[in-house]
Amino acid sequence: MENTALLIAIIQNAIDGIITIDENGIIELINPAACTLFDYQSDEVIGNNISMLMPQPDKDAHDDYIFRHRQTGKASIIGIGREVVGLRKDGSIFPFRLALSEVQFAGRKIYTGFIHDLSKEKxxxxxxxxxxxxxxxxxxxxxxxxxxxxxxxxxxxxxxxxxxxxxxxxxxxxxxxxxxxxxxxxxxxxxxxxxxxxxxxxxxxxxxxxxxxxxxxxxxxxxxxxxxxxxxxxxxKLEAGKEEVSYNDFDLVKFSEEIAEEMQVMAKQNQNIIYQHTGTKSTVNLDEKLLKNCINNLITNAIKYSGENTFIDFTTEINQHHCIITVKDNGIGIPEADQKHLFEAFFRAHNTGTIPGTGLGLNIVTRYAGLMNGIVDFKSVINQGTLFTISFPLS
Missing domain, CATH: 1.10.287 (Helix Hairpins)
Structure with a gap:
């Protein structure tokens, strides 16, 4: 009795559905899990043919199987581990895996189907x-x-x-x-x-x-x-890559004094170019032609953008590591918005007005200085003037 009770308890509490049928396919037992899967009460299915739980064409196939079994008296275990489809009470279908076993009991054959729902997996x-x-x-x-x-x-x-x-x-x-x-x-x-x-x-x-x-x-x-x-x-010449640097030693002070004297002729009325040199050394090793072009451009700009009765400070310095050249004016200055474009070819600041110019000078200055490993920098304030600095490293 205890074994029977244990077996019933196992069947009733099994997670998978369990259904037993006789040789004619009549349902004799269905556990709660199977009732839930098919959405039937146990008394609605017990005593009915198992085909009620099968959709077409499985229903006809099972009926044919029962017919052949009755004719021959032989039954084969079919659908072991096979995926089939079940028919719920409301007519909907769901997939499950069927394992079928044959049990000899009290002189007759009982077939037990174990039903594992595949709805979530599918x-x-x-x-x-x-x-x-x-x-x-x-x-x-x-x-x-x-x-x-x-x-x-x-x-x-x-x-x-x-x-x-x-x-x-x-x-x-x-x-x-x-x-x-x-x-x-x-x-x-x-x-x-x-x-x-x-x-x-x-x-x-x-x-x-x-x-x-x-x-x-x-x-x-x-x-x-x-x-x-x-x-x-x-x-x-720069665009064509034809400009080459020709280094030679020369006296920077004498060189600069000659430039200041030449440029003074171009100055406006009572405009004075003041030249000064700092340092005990005066000899540098640079390209005279390129350097003269750089200085001439800077002083020409200082003359153009400064008024009469003003001073243009032109200085040179040779220290331990650098040769530094500056040109400072008290002119119109460069607008802050224009400063980032200052060295671009053909660019002219918006406050130049009718003052003539091509916008090439500073582009040439920075490129010539670059050919000699120099760096051009500047500081400028509107209506207060501009200071340009060219710095060359001494080898």
Whole structure:
């Protein structure tokens, strides 16, 4: 009795569903787990054919099996561990794994089915397949997008190559034009300057202030045009990579005094260039031509952007590690918003107004200084002036 009670307790509390049928497929026992799965009460199924719990086509297949069993008297264990589908009372179906065993009891055969619900596993598989399918679609979309991007990049690369080639050709044409035009303009300008000097000489006996005034205007205009042409030629050589540094030792003080004297001629009325040198040494090893261009540009700017009756401080210094050159004016200064663009070619600050210029000078200065391993820096305040510094390391 205890064993029987234990067996009943096990069946009634089993997690999986358990159903027993006779040789004719009539249900004799169903445990609570199976009732829950099929949504029936036990008295609704006991005494009925097991096929009531099967959807088509499994229902007909089971009926055929019962018919063959009755004809032959033989039964084979079918569907062991097989995945099948169950039919609930409300007509819905669910998947489960069926294990079937045959038991000989009291001179007859009893078949016991063990039912393990697969609804959660199947739902998880379905979601996994959907997720995998979604991933495949994403991968396909990303792959297609990547292919389109690569194709677009290849097309852009071809377009860019064509554009660069055309730009290169245009640059070469521009350089040749600038070089040719600059050289062609220099000859007539030299003639104009010479003629102005001769006019001044021959007009001296007349002592006419108007003649002197206009001759000086001609000379100043020629000097300005010459500076512009020199800037264009310098830029053309820099762009073409033709500018080479030629180092040599020279006396920086004598060199600077000559520059200050030459530039003083270009100064405005009562504008004075004050030169000073600091340090016991005066010899440096740099490229005189490039350095002179740098200093001339800085002093020219100081003259242009400062008013009459002002001082332009021009200093040189040779210390233990550096050669330092500064040019300071008390002019209009550089707007803070423009300072980051100051060394760009053809850039001019917004407060220059009608003051003539090409916007090339400072670009050339920083590139020439860079060729000699120098660094250009500046400080500027609107309406208070600007200080430019070029620093060269001493080897």
């Amino acid at each position: 739902e998880a598989e379905r979601r996994l397949k959907e997720y995998a399918s979604h991933l495949e679609e994403l991968v396909e979309e990303r792959t297609m997008s990547l292919k389109e991007t690569v194709k677009a990049l290849e097309n852009a690369k071809e377009d860019l190559s064509l554009s660069l080639e055309k730009e290169k050709e245009l640059g070469q044409l521009k350089s040749r034009f600038v070089s040719m035009a600059s050289h062609e303009f220099r000859t007539p300008l030299t003639s104009v300057k010479l003629s102005a000097s001769l006019i001044e000489k021959y007009a001296q006996p007349l002592a006419s202030p108007n003649v002197s005034k206009h001759v000086n205007k001609i000379k100043q205009a020629v000097s300005s045009l010459t500076v512009i042409l020199n800037d264009f030629l310098s830029l053309e």
